[in-house]
Structures are given as C-alpha cells and as structure tokens.
Amino acid sequence: MTGGASRRAQAPRRYRVVGNARAGTVLEMGPDDFARRVGEAFRAAGCEAEVALAHPRDLKARLREAVQDPDAIAVVAGGDGTINGALEVLIESDRPVGILPLGTVNVLGRDLGLMGTLEEQIRGLCQGSPVVMDLGSIDGKLFHSISGMGFFSLMAREREHARRRFPFSRAMAFAFAASRSILFTRPIRVEMEIEGELREVTADAVLVTVNAFDGEDWRRSRLDGGLFEVHVLDTGGLLSRCKAAVSMVTGSWRTSRNLVSYSGTELTLTRRDKRRGHVTFDGEVERRAGSLHYRLLPAALQVIAAREAQL
Template identity: 25%
Template sequence: MPAKGVVFLNRGAGVKLAPAEVEALREAARDASLDVIDLSRELDVAGICRDHLRRDTKLFIAAGGDGTVHHVMQAVVHTDASLGVIPIGTYNHFARDLNIPLDWRAALQVALTGEHRQIDTARINERFFVNNVAMGLYPELVAKREERGRDYPRWKARLYASYVTLRKYPHVTVMVESEHHHEVIRTHVFMVSNNSYDLSRIGIEAPRTNLEEGRLSVYWLPHTPRLRLMKFVARYLAGRVREVPGFRSFRTQRMRVQSTHAHVKVGVDGEVFTMTTPLAITIVPQSLVVKVPRVA
C-alpha cells in the first residue's frame, strides 16, 4: 500500500525528544501510512519531495523547527500537495502563527485531519521562505551558535554566540529599491518578513495574524552604538519596538537589495546562507497549502 505522505524528522531540532518519544512518533506515523525519513545535512530534501510528487504524494510533514519547515517546503510551493508541521524546534514561529499545537501527537493529528489553508510565501533569489530573511547581526549570531554543534547545550551556545557577535558587531550597508522606496541603509539589524508581524506583542512571540495579505514587511534600525542597541532589544522584548528612535519599516510586494559585496550572509527562516547579490525579494501570494487546526 503506497504511503499517504512523508514525515521528515529532524532529531537534532531544538526540542530533544526522548528516544521513547521518537520511537512513538515513528510508530504513530507508520500507523498512519506515512514514510519517515531522518534528516541529515547531506540529504537532498527537495529532490526527495519532487520524487514523491511524481508519485502523486500529497502530504509532506516537517517534524522539526522553522529550518526544517524551510527545507521541506521548497518543493511543495506551487503544487497541490500540503505541508504539515510537527513543531519540535526551538521557537517554532511558523507553527505558532498557524495555531498548530506544540504537542507532537496533536500536531500529527492536525497534519492528517486538519483543514487546508492556502497562504503566501516569499522568495529571495531562487529560495522560498515562510518567515523572514535577515542581514547584519542575526546571520552572525546563528553561525556562531551552530559552531558549537547540536550536542552542545543550547543555552550555552546562545550565550557564546551573543558574546562573540556583540564583540564583532557586524553591520551591512545596502541599497534598497522597491516600488516607492529607494535608500542606502547602514544597519546592524535588517529584516524582511513574509507578511507583517504584530510588533505590539512581546519579543520573539510577536505573531503574524495574517499570512494572506500579499505584502513583504521591511524593518531596520539605523547604525547605532552597542548600548543603544541593548535598549532596542529591551524595548523589542517588551513589545515596544516602534517607540525606538530611528526604527523604520515599510511594506511592499517586491524589492531589490544591492551591496558592494558580491556575496553576503543572509539568515533565511533561521538558517544561514551565502547569497549572490543583488538580492531579489518578492512576495509569492497564495503559493503554499498548509494543514491547520479545524475551526470549531
């Protein structure tokens, strides 16, 4: 009997499931006629998805964090297949925005029996993303965190990364061009999101209540001393980012980001990539079908 779908399981994601829980997840997936594939850095996830799509597979489930979702959804965009999410990562922003339960059993049930919802994605050059792309401090922070490896305690890795990144204090200078905006920006914090965040909410919990508005949101803070940046972080964590002097944002459907460097580091859905400039960033409306909880 052909499998109903595929689960891509990232055992190195932020939440370390106990071996018994991992085996329970595998068994539940098999009982639901799902294939389970363990993720590794060498695995061609998009290629495997395309092969399954040719065999008419209609459900692809990312069991991991936002980075896992990012890799699985690349081949699912612009198809009639659905993306399910079992959020066992560190922050699980995408799952939270879709109100997907954080318990893996409940999330698996949503992936199997939930409603279909068609949402926007966005694209940077040839890579799709569901959350955001970032330049400046963030890619450096992620790269330094990952230097410690997946087996290193995550809180220690974050502490190390924060210390090293703030000592280096990287910034970017970019030329931003959109339909109505042209500006040279020098900044430590530059982010483009797929639809808009509710910046009145607290820090990393800031949600996107709408993933179908068909707009990119662009945020940045002008080049600033370290101490002032710490004040920015404090207001961000308190949900008062718009009160920060100099904080800027605008919305657009497409934009071009140019740099004097031929290649730049970019954080994309929590993963770090080295990309060729200029960066072409566009919204891709109604391009991904996801499984979400049924409305009571």
C-alpha cells in the first residue's frame, strides 16, 4: 500500500450535520454554541464535521446537499418530527445516513442506541455501524416509528402547545400535555382491515408502530422485522386512560387489560364518523379524511447505529 493510500485509509470520517434551528436543544444553547459544541464533539471522537443550522422550511434543501456530497456522511439533527420530515430526502441516499436526536422523546434515537449527552451521542455516531430499517407509508407519507389517532394525536398537538407555553421546562410541558390529553380525549369508531380481516372498534386511541416495541422503555429489538403492530386502547373513560398512561410509563403496557395488539404487513384504518381527523406521524400531526392505507417499506433506509443490528 502506498503512503497516499495509507493516509486515505486512516483519514477520519467526515460528516455534514444539518440541524433544525428551531429544535429545543439549539434554542437552549444558542445556535453558535450548539454548532461549536457539536464540532468539538466530533473532533474529540476522531471525526470531522461541518455543521449547518437551517429553518425548518429550508432544512430539506440543505439536507439534500449533504446527502449528495459523495465525500461525507449526511446527518440530520432534530427530534422525531424533524427526522420524520427528512425521510423523503434521507431515502434518496445510496449510503448510510446518521441522526442526532435532539427531541424530548427521541424514539428512533433510543432504538439506534444514540442516548446520553450530546457528546455521547456523537461518539456513538463516529463509532457506530450501519443497520437497515423498515419505514411505514400512509398514502405516500413516510414515518419511521409511530403513527396514531385518538389519544396519541391529541397528545402530540397538546405537546406542541405546551412547549410554547412552558419553553423553560420540557418535563412540565410533557406533564401538562399528558394531563389535558387524558381529560379531553373522546372515543373514536374505527374500522380496521389487517391482513384482509375486518374489525370495528370503539377506542380511545389506535397506535400503529413500525415493528414491535418491547421492554419497559418502549424500544424495538428489531428495526427490520418486516411488520406493523397495531395497538388499540379500549374505551373505558377517564380511569382506563389513566391506567393505560401509567402502564406505558411503568413498562407494564404489554400486559395491560386496556390495550389489545395485532400485527400485519399491510392495514387500512377508516374512521366511521367520516370526519377529517388528526393523525400523528412520529409526533407531527396532520388532519386526514377518508381511509388511511398503511404500507410497509422493508429495509428502506440505512442508518448508523451505536448498537447491534438486533439487541
């Protein structure tokens, strides 16, 4: 091997980080301090990084530039909703991409083993390895982890309001949103077609997850398991919603009598009231009318994980 080839082989990984300038972590630190801290953390982990912060409306364009750079690994920095909005760009990449989770819940970040401080997450990125993951699609709208209606969509909307009301405390915002969601959720009638079998339910919530969530902390052992899970929170009024919320926090939700689960690779959900309803996609909320056709996209994305392909 020549000296030049040896130097190339030993060259550090180069990353292009595109962050949501409106993410809570960025606002708390300030954009300049955030960019500096991220750059220093990459260097400390033996990597190089170019950091750019973009307004949410410009984020896709900046991220597409990073994805098209043949000499860098594109990384999107933001919460689950930011990552959701970036999926249509990320799947254009023919190479692994990275995420830097900056949200409150960070469902996908936890599944990828990217937890802890910002420096620990970045070290995980630099030392991590690519895994393949499935995505979900609802009539062309992509999501990476969770979609739902009823209680879960109300919770997502209330959380956005609470974050503006309590910008100084994520915990207080979350508690405020959860309390209002428990109080004001109303039952919905939903027709479900799963693997060709029809069911009609009256529920406080219907939650669809890409692959199975297990364990106490709502993590997925497999990101490429090739199935949806559908969780139905039976209607039972305020008390049952409180019990279900407690079971989700304590990790006993799998054995909760208020929650029934199904699985399949393709499904359709139809609200029987025919009204436009709120649907959440990884924490982001849209109003949708008519039937929702869920389709699984197996191994649609390569993403860097600080964990084994299967826990």
